Amino acid sequence: MLTYSQEWHDLLYVVQNGSLLVTNGHANSCNLFDLYCLDVNRDGGALTAYVCYSEARWNLGGDIFRGQMLALALCLIFAIPLLLATAYFYVAIPRFNDIHGKALSLNCVNFAIALLLESIFQHRTKGNGSTDDTIVLANYAEYFILATFFWLLVNCVNNCIHAWYFLPRGIQIKMGGEKRTFALYAAFAQLSPLAIILLNPPHADHTAVKHYFFVPIIVIISLNLLSFVITYWGFQRVSNMLIDHYITRGRLSGTTSGDSSLANLPNIRQVDVNRAKYMTKYTAMLFVVMSGVWSVTIATYYTTRTIPILYDILFGLQGILIFIIFICLPRPFRTVKGWFQKNHYCGCHPDPDEVDLRRNRNSYRVSGTTNGANNGAARESVPLNNVTVTKVAS
DSSP: OEEEEGGGTOEEEEOTTSOEEEEOTTSSOEEEESSOEEEEOTTTOOEEEEEOTTTTHHHHTHHHHHHHHHHHHHHHHHHHHHHHHHHHHHHHSTTTOSHHHHHHHHHHHHHHHHHHHHHHHHHHHTTSOOOTTTHHHHHHHHHHHHHHHHHHHHHHHHHHHIIIIIHHHTOOOOHHHHHHHHHHHHHHHHHHHHHHHHTSOOOSOTTSOOHHHHHHHHHHHHHHHHHHHHHHHHHHHHHHHHHHHHHHHHHHTTSHHHHHHHHTSOOOOHHHHHHHHHHHHHHHHHHHHHHHHHHHHHHHHHHHSOOOHHHHHHHHHHHHHHHIIIIISHHHHHHHHHHHHHHTGGGOOOOTTOOOTTTTTTTEEEESOSOOOOTTOOEEEEEETTEEEEEEOO
C-alpha cells in the first residue's frame, strides 16, 4: 500500500469527480487515483491518503509500460506485414494454393487482425485490463485468436483425412471437390469462434475468468495433438501398403491373371504421400509454436488472472516465426524463389546453369571429378562449379 501525507510535504486534493490528486511539494509531478482512503491525524490535523499498489500501477510503472508498448509496436511493425506476406504467397503461388495453403493463409490473416486489435486494446487501457469502452474491442481480438486455432485444427484434421482416406485409396481430389471441402472448412473455422463469443456476453469486470476463451484453446490443442498421433499411424500404414504393392507388382507383373489383380490395386502415388508428409511436418512446426506460446499464456492467466503485455510481445514474435517457418525454410523458400524467377519479379531471372540436386535424387549422384569409368555404363555429366552431377544410364 502507498501512503501520501501532508506531513511529508505531499499536497492532497479531492477533485470535483471524487478522484484524489496528489502532487509533491515542488509541484513537478502528480498522480490521480480513483480508489483511495483518507485519514486525519488528530494531533496535527495532517491529511493522509492510502492507495493500493494495483491502483497506482500505471503511475509507478509508466516508464516500464511505455517501454513494453514500444517493444510491442516494434514486433507488430514486423509481424503484421510478414503474416500478410505469408498469406499472399500461399494464395498467389500455384504450388502452395491447395486446401492446406488456403487454410494457412486465412490463419495468418486472422492472426494479423488479432495482433492489431490487441495492440489498440493495450494502448487504450494502458495495460490496466478491460473497461466498458474497450470490452467490445477485446472480444473482437478474442474472436480472431480463436479463429487461428480453428484453422490450425482444420489443417491437422485435413492431414489426418489424407493419411487415412485419400492416400490409401489413391484418390485424387478434383477442383470442384476441393472448393466444396474448403468452403466447409471455412464455415467451421470462422463461424465456430463467432458462436463461442456470441454465446458468452462480455463482462467489463476484468476479474471474471474467461473460461469461454481459454477452454476452447485447451481443447483444440489436445485435439491437434491427438490428430498428429493418428496421422503418424496413418502414414505408417500407407508406407507398409506401398511396400506391399511394390512386392506384389514385382511378383504378378507380366502374367494375365497378375495384370487383372494389379488393376484392382489402388494407385498410391509416392508424390502424393510425400506432399502429405510435407504438409504435416510444417503444420507440426506451426502447432509447436502456437501451443507453446499459448500454454504458457494460459498457465499465467489461471495463476495470476492477468495477461501481461509481455505475452502480447510473444504473440508478435509468433507471427514472425510463422513467416520464417513457411517462407524462409529451404523447401518453401525454393518455391517462392522459383515463382519470383518465373514471373521475373524484382529483377529475378532463372539461372540456366542451376541444377536442383533434390530432383530425381534417386537417379543422380555427385562425383568430385569428371574422369573415370563406370563399368561401361553410359554417363551424363552436368558441370556445377567444381562438382560434377553424373546420371548413370540404366
